[in-house]
Amino acid sequence: MKAELEISETALTERQKDVLDAALALLVEAGDKLTMTSVARRASCSKESLYKWFGDRDGLLTATVQWQASKVRGVPVSRNAFDRDALVAGLERFAADWLRVLSGKISVALNRVAVTHAGTDKHGLGRDLGGIVLENGPFAMARRLEPVLLLGREAGLLKFEQTDEAFRTFFGLVVRDLQIRLLLGDRFELGEAAIERDAKRATEQFLVLYKP
Known part of the structure; x- marks a missing residue:
C-alpha cells in the first residue's frame, strides 16, 4: 500500500x-x-x-x-447515459456524503489537530498534518468531482471556464459555515433529513449559478 x-x-x-x-x-x-x-x-x-x-x-x-x-463516494460517469437527472443525482449524493463525513466527530477532531499543526512539524508528527489533510481532503474531493463537472460542461448542462473555480463554488454552497462552527465547538447535530435537504439546496443553487 x-x-x-x-x-x-x-x-x-x-x-x-x-x-x-x-x-x-x-x-x-x-x-x-x-x-x-x-x-x-x-x-x-x-x-x-x-x-x-x-x-x-x-x-x-x-x-x-x-x-x-x-467515505465521500465518487460519482459514476458515463457519457452514454449522462443527462441532467444524472448530474443532479450525482451532485446531490456527493454533497450528502461530504456533509456526513465533515459533520462526524472523527472529521471534526482530525481537522482540529490538523489546524493546530498546520505549517509545522510540531512534536514529531513528521510531515505537516495540515498539508496532508488539505491534499487528501478538499484537493482530493476536487479531483474526484472534476470528471462530473467536465462531463456536465461537455453535455451543455454547465457553463464555466475554470474547473477549480466551479468546484470551490460548489464547496462553499455545500459546506457553508458548517465546518468552522463545528471546529469552534458548536454542538449542533446535522441529522439525515437536514443533510439531504442541504445537499439538494446546494445542488440547485450550483446549477442556477452555472447554467448555460
Missing part, C-alpha cells in the same frame, strides 16, 4: 481498515502523540505490518486521512 495512491474501500483488506480506524481513533484521542507503536498496540498488529502496508509514519498518516475521505 503506497501512501501516494488514493485509498479506496475496495483497495483495502478488512484488517487494514481496522488498523486505519484505530489510527483515526488515536488521532482523535491523542492528536500529536500518534506513533507507529501506539497504532500497532491499539490495532493489535505488529509494527512490521504497518511499515509493510504504509511505508512509514507519514504514509500511515496519509492513508488514515485518505481512508476518512474515501
